Amino acid sequence: MEFLVASAIGILTAAGIYLTLRLRTFPVILGIALLTYAVNVFLFASGRLMTGNPPILRDGVDVYTDPLPQALVLTAIVISFGMTAVVVMIGLGAFLGADDDHVDDPKADDAAAEDRS
Amino acid sequence: MNHWIILPIVLPSLLAPFIVLAARYHIGIQRVLSVAGVLALIVLNLALAWQASDGTITLYQLGDWAAPFGIVVVGDRLSTMMILLTAVLAFFVLLYAIGSGWDQRGRHFHALYQFQLMGIMGAFLAGDLFNLFVFFEVLLIASYGLMIHAGGNARLRAGVQYVLYNLLGSTLFLFALGAIYAQTGTLNMADLAERVQLISADDTVGIRLAAVLLLLVFAIKGAVMPLHFWLPSSYAEAPAPVAALFAIMTKVGAYAIIRVYTMIFPPDLAVTDGLHTSWLLIAALVSLAIGMVGVLAARKLDRVVAFSVIGSMGMVMVAIALFTPAGIAAALYYMVHSTLAAAILFLVVDLTRAGRKDLALTAQPPIAGAALTAGLFFVGAIAMAGLPPLSGFIGKLLVLDASFTSDIAPWVWGTILISSLISVVGFGRAGSVVYWKAKSLAPDPEVAPEADPASPPTALSYAAVGGLIALLVAHTAFAGQVHGYTTTTAAQLFAPEPYKAVVLDTPGKLTRPEDKEKADAYGDDAKDGEDH
Numbered sequence: 001m002e003f004l005v006a007s008a009i010g011i012l013t014a015a016g017i018y019l020t021l022r023l024r025t026f027p028v029i030l031g032i033a034l035l036t037y038a039v040n041v042f043l044f045a046s047g048r049l050m051t052g053n054p055p056i057l058r059d060g061v062d063v064y065t066d067p068l069p070q071a072l073v074l075t076a077i078v079i080s081f082g083m084t085a086v087v088v089m090i091g092l093g094a095f096l097g098a099d100d101d102h103v104d105d106p107k108a109d110d111a112a113a114e115d116r117s
Numbered sequence: 118m119n120h121w122i123i124l125p126i127v128l129p130s131l132l133a134p135f136i137v138l139a140a141r142y143h144i145g146i147q148r149v150l151s152v153a154g155v156l157a158l159i160v161l162n163l164a165l166a167w168q169a170s171d172g173t174i175t176l177y178q179l180g181d182w183a184a185p186f187g188i189v190v191v192g193d194r195l196s197t198m199m200i201l202l203t204a205v206l207a208f209f210v211l212l213y214a215i216g217s218g219w220d221q222r223g224r225h226f227h228a229l230y231q232f233q234l235m236g237i238m239g240a241f242l243a244g245d246l247f248n249l250f251v252f253f254e255v256l257l258i259a260s261y262g263l264m265i266h267a268g269g270n271a272r273l274r275a276g277v278q279y280v281l282y283n284l285l286g287s288t289l290f291l292f293a294l295g296a297i298y299a300q301t302g303t304l305n306m307a308d309l310a311e312r313v314q315l316i317s318a319d320d321t322v323g324i325r326l327a328a329v330l331l332l333l334v335f336a337i338k339g340a341v342m343p344l345h346f347w348l349p350s351s352y353a354e355a356p357a358p359v360a361a362l363f364a365i366m367t368k369v370g371a372y373a374i375i376r377v378y379t380m381i382f383p384p385d386l387a388v389t390d391g392l393h394t395s396w397l398l399i400a401a402l403v404s405l406a407i408g409m410v411g412v413l414a415a416r417k418l419d420r421v422v423a424f425s426v427i428g429s430m431g432m433v434m435v436a437i438a439l440f441t442p443a444g445i446a447a448a449l450y451y452m453v454h455s456t457l458a459a460a461i462l463f464l465v466v467d468l469t470r471a472g473r474k475d476l477a478l479t480a481q482p483p484i485a486g487a488a489l490t491a492g493l494f495f496v497g498a499i500a501m502a503g504l505p506p507l508s509g510f511i512g513k514l515l516v517l518d519a520s521f522t523s524d525i526a527p528w529v530w531g532t533i534l535i536s537s538l539i540s541v542v543g544f545g546r547a548g549s550v551v552y553w554k555a556k557s558l559a560p561d562p563e564v565a566p567e568a569d570p571a572s573p574p575t576a577l578s579y580a581a582v583g584g585l586i587a588l589l590v591a592h593t594a595f596a597g598q599v600h601g602y603t604t605t606t607a608a609q610l611f612a613p614e615p616y617k618a619v620v621l622d623t624p625g626k627l628t629r630p631e632d633k634e635k636a637d638a639y640g641d642d643a644k645d646g647e648d649h
Binding site for chain 1: 247251254258261265268269270273274276277278280281284285287288291292294295296298299302350
């Protein structure tokens, strides 16, 4: 299980970084979504991997799973979800306004043309 | 328990939804509420800073849950000084936003402004790393809204870059938090400081990784080279009052570095020996150089100012990276100065924009009120470049003095002095082209009317800039007292035992088992304390 989780985090992160290095808004947003999935699984694993153990104190149980990472992941999921929605909206606004969805700065002559117009 | 310390967070967080819900269509009521809120914050933070000035550390346990299990808000000298600076800056910037009409050019300026303040205050007061992350997100979400306030294609494009860069930073922050939690099992700063000491010297991979990741995150916020690329276009394209408020946001990164790397990973800690001290100083020197060369190289006035912010952050980081009490004291003094100077320059750039076709460094017809605006720019540029008589000069002297004992002192001195010269030339060129050469051109009757879409600056705008300059002058005149205060603040940071004791030993619900006896002994006191 450790190998599976670790490789899942690694593959998600690698794919996420590859996509965030693209120049268009849409792949970059997808890449950031993949990175947040990777970090959520990573946070989950930071409380040690266990199966079938209760997180809350109970009679007759000796081994517990750590409940705190689950709370952290929940917060992280909510925040990243909201952030993705925001960036989609801003990216859409930028695309509709400029008819161009490149993430990088416009080239110098383009910028000069924009200034003149 | 003292409830006042939570109010700087609670007050803006209640005011913001109230502004949205109750005063949505009434800009006048919004303005009154917003200014009243910021004034209340100033009074509150002044009282808190006064309370902390004798070394008292104020602790607030949310829901009375004891640290490290509960969420805590901690106010010490450093935190209260920073929230006071934030509130004062926010007041003048808000006056400018009202005076220049920026707040009417889009919706919900005042609500977002209050949320932004809530995030900044929370980041300065948070007592554990996860809440630092949460408040970073709060201030970022609000800043996304403020950044694209009033719209426009260039601004939206810069906004996309800004948001994406910061989302990556947040993801990195979460990775760092996960690594720290996996290694230590806690995220409370005081508790972390104790547990990191216990990590054995042959099992340091995880915690070293976490320390570096965390430094990277804070370096993104503080715009330290090579993570500064988000800053120039974001700050240049953001609405002027927003850019002026953002001057405090880079300082949040600097604050976080000071807090984490004096308490959790202090320079003499064996586990992370020399890890950040060796890298941060070099990165800071390079970003100082890049910022000041950028001042000379930029072709638009707003970019000149944005690059000078990178340079002054580099200066702050140089002083921090020394990790000595004298260095931190100099860094805190310079931080206050750099916040005020950057805010003044961004607002003056906006005053200049009002009468010009664009902000390119070319000779254009003279603008309305040119003499006053040029004078204000002159004062701001002197402050930012660090020339006497203003506080930039004193701050720079303090940094030079603090770096005297460093191993690479010649490099530090050389970089600071040469970059100062470059920035003087850069500001001199920008100012003379924009303000002086204007006289040599006859106004073009065809271009001038349509090139003046913005209303001319009002008296309130000038008053706001003047207020900030008055603060800067006061910062210079009372440099001795301020530096004395920052020196004692640095001393408190390098002796974190009282901080840890207050956070970890204050009884509450679910106190740590070994503290149980102590808690029982405190029991009666705690009951008495609840009445206050």
